[in-house]
Amino acid sequence: MDVQQIAEQVHQKTQVETTVRDVEKVMSGLARTSHFWEIVCASQKPFNVVAEIVEAMRSRGLVNIGEQGDIILTPEGEKFLSDNRIFAKKDYTCPTCEGRGIWREALSELAQKFDEVTVDRPEAILDYDQGYVTTRTVVSRIALIAERGDLEGKKLLVLGDDDLLSIAAGLSGLPEEVVVLEIDDRLVEYINKKARELGLPVKAEKYDFRDKLPEQYVGRFDTFNTDPPETLEALDVCMTRGLTGLRGEGCAGYFGLTRTESSLKKWNLFQQMLVNKFNVAITDIIHEFNHYVNWDYLLGSIRDDYAFVQVKPRLNWYRSSMYRIEVLSGFEKRENKPMPCELYIDEEALIYKPDNK
Amino acid sequence: MDVQQIAEQVHQKTQVETTVRDVEKVMSGLARTSHFWEIVCASQKPFNVVAEIVEAMRSRGLVNIGEQGDIILTPEGEKFLSDNRIFAKKDYTCPTCEGRGIWREALSELAQKFDEVTVDRPEAILDYDQGYVTTRTVVSRIALIAERGDLEGKKLLVLGDDDLLSIAAGLSGLPEEVVVLEIDDRLVEYINKKARELGLPVKAEKYDFRDKLPEQYVGRFDTFNTDPPETLEALDVCMTRGLTGLRGEGCAGYFGLTRTESSLKKWNLFQQMLVNKFNVAITDIIHEFNHYVNWDYLLGSIRDDYAFVQVKPRLNWYRSSMYRIEVLSGFEKRENKPMPCELYIDEEALIYKPDNK
Structure with missing residues (x-):
């Protein structure tokens, strides 16, 4: 089981082109947060692609779904990310302008x-x-x-x-x-x-x-x-x-x-x-x-x-x-x-x- | 004499396509600052285009060049801008990230x-x-x-x-x-x-x-x-x-x-x-x-x-x-x-x- 397999499976299921790097980005988002909508936001991938990647990880035991729908990495999931050198998403968005580059107090x-x-x-x-x-x-x-x-x-x-x-x-x-x-x-x-x-x-x-x-x-x-x-x-x-x-x-x-x-x-x-x-x-x-x-x-x-x-x-x-x-x-x-x-x-x-x- | 004329003249002189709006943007920069390099920066136009527009304005008596090379609107220039509804450039660049959208104190x-x-x-x-x-x-x-x-x-x-x-x-x-x-x-x-x-x-x-x-x-x-x-x-x-x-x-x-x-x-x-x-x-x-x-x-x-x-x-x-x-x-x-x-x-x-x- 590897990232390439997941990418291909998700591509087939969604009919949306899904690359290895797409899967990495969703996983990188997931390493940062357990909330589905925050993962969608962090990974910037089509909604269905994110859903199918999470499901592919769940079906492989890499994540568990908590009672509130939280998506939590299992120890296998943590190891999978580390083996594949996938890191938690970084955030350097400017806090003043929320990343837009445009803002004045006025x-x-x-x-x-x-x-x-x-x-x-x-x-x-x-x-x-x-x-x-x-x-x-x-x-x-x-x-x-x-x-x-x-x-x-x-x-x-x-x-x-x-x-x-x-x-x-x-x-x-x-x-x-x-x-x-x-x-x-x-x-x-x-x-x-x-x-x-x-x-x-x-x-x-x-x-x-x-x-x-x-x-x-x-x-x-x-x-x-x-x-x-x-x-x-x-x-x-x-x-x-x-x-x-x-x-x-x-x-x-x-x-x-x-x-x-x-x-x-x-x-x-x-x-x-x-x-x-x-x-x-x-x-x-x-x-x-x-x-x-x-x-x-x-x-x-x-x-x-x-x-x-x-x-x-x-x-x-x-x-x-x-x-x-x-x-x-x-x-x-x-x-x-x-x-x-x-x-x-x-x-x-x-x-x-x-x-x- | 109008903005269109200036645009055509500058186009001919520089061989760079120059629109009425290009001329407006340089004039809008000039209404904000008298410093050539700041006008280039504010108008985001090719260097030679800015130079030729300023020169076109100078030769028409719309600006004077000060001793330090400052570019100063004459009363005729002020009237020209106001008649053509050209306003000083606005600046809402975020001061924290300098407009990049990316910055953290860390x-x-x-x-x-x-x-x-x-x-x-x-x-x-x-x-x-x-x-x-x-x-x-x-x-x-x-x-x-x-x-x-x-x-x-x-x-x-x-x-x-x-x-x-x-x-x-x-x-x-x-x-x-x-x-x-x-x-x-x-x-x-x-x-x-x-x-x-x-x-x-x-x-x-x-x-x-x-x-x-x-x-x-x-x-x-x-x-x-x-x-x-x-x-x-x-x-x-x-x-x-x-x-x-x-x-x-x-x-x-x-x-x-x-x-x-x-x-x-x-x-x-x-x-x-x-x-x-x-x-x-x-x-x-x-x-x-x-x-x-x-x-x-x-x-x-x-x-x-x-x-x-x-x-x-x-x-x-x-x-x-x-x-x-x-x-x-x-x-x-x-x-x-x-x-x-x-x-x-x-x-x-x-x-x-x-x-x-």
Whole structure:
């Protein structure tokens, strides 16, 4: 029995490419913590891959599952790690900025205001694969966009906004205009109501991003922000909509991409799409910039065949890397047309039960 | 006269694509500071582009050049910025980690040790386009590589090491083996001497990366680190050497790329090379991770036709983004053969005098 065997078995079971180093990283996370969601977070591997690796270790007697679903290395497990020179994951994340590289104490004021204003925000629902980021994240994102020169005096397009980034942007006083296109009526209404009450230059409209971008928004914006569902098809559609909304060269797009729902193979394919087809440059990929607040529907929506998975998360484990892309000169608009696509389901996605397939 | 005109004029003069937004970003930097090197740093544009934009503004009466080479907005300049809605650059860089996202107080010890050990390091020389990073940078880089699981118990290949990363890696006690391949005899000797004195698992050999990788190093390493010269040819050669040294899938490469010597057009072409030809995923691009200590030969090596350029830098202005790439499964080794190439000179590179061309 070796690491290579486990990698192959997990690859077969999940249909997600799984390397020896992937298995090592999950084990390295497991050497650091016994909590499933923290291992997912530490190893940055697709959810099902982590689950199957833990199960493979359990079935080989390398870990035991405690009563609370804790995953505990057995003496055999400890020996296995030591024999394979696998060490506990190190953590050097900056405590001030939570690893984002962006933070100033002055931003606390905006954070507090945002919390006060959005205290009655709509809860995340499964229908649209929702889940929103922490206040710290949303304010850091505003600061990032501002620092890169993409916010002050600019027009911002927000494609999907359960994060309420538009409200944070409005409260910052920096952008000239913010337009939110959002499928969820509750959010459209909520954002418009807040914008009205607070006199923010923000408006929201109902929009399904499989439809073409409303003509009045084509080529109007300096910056777009979105958090695409992570199938390649959905990424394609999201980038097409965002880029169609931009004025042209020098404009920028911001979005998150996870390692939890997307393997690096998918990252590579997506990056090919960005640099070849869309002809943009990727200027930033900031690891774990976006931290999501745990959402209520998680445990009901995922597999229930492994006890160690069905435990309540003890941390904001779901995170994504922040991408910034910039449009180059010679940018050609893509055709603005409806694009039907599967948004949420592929082998690597989180929302996965065997009967979903 | 408008921003568009300036962009076109600068494009023509430098042969580097220059967009309206590029000009805006330089002006935005200039609204924040009067020091040329700080404007280069804030605007993250190729050196010559910044110089020509400032000159274009000077010739239009938008800035005056002070006696110390300071660049000062005239009342006309102030009005021009305000009319064009160009605002002073914002800075939200985290003060604890200097924007890297990586830092723990415990690393100070390694930093101090590194400083003590390398107090007699060789100075940077022009022959090999040298320039080394700050101690804070080198220690943060070690922490980053360790955090991503690419250092502890691993074999590290360092291609070119005027930064003395190998010594910092050795001092950390984490890697199993560090091999440095370096063209500068002074550094080869220095690193080997220190490694011997301190008992570090580090060795250095003389190597010109236009030669093929020594056979004993093909497929040997888990991780490579390099700081390529920034012509596309040199990037190609550097990545080929680094990847040829790696064992395979899941292994990682780390390197810096500037915005000062490379336009985003070049970034895009380089990214195409990475994701298409080399079939890796880019997992991180960390803005201004690497800060370089100012080197003695700077002012003697660059253009002397503009007074505002020939001023001594007041900050560590030369910075680069940190890339991490990861090898995917199905990785195919490239042929290991000599690759002659132009290393240092292109339109965007810093080392540029008209008579160099």
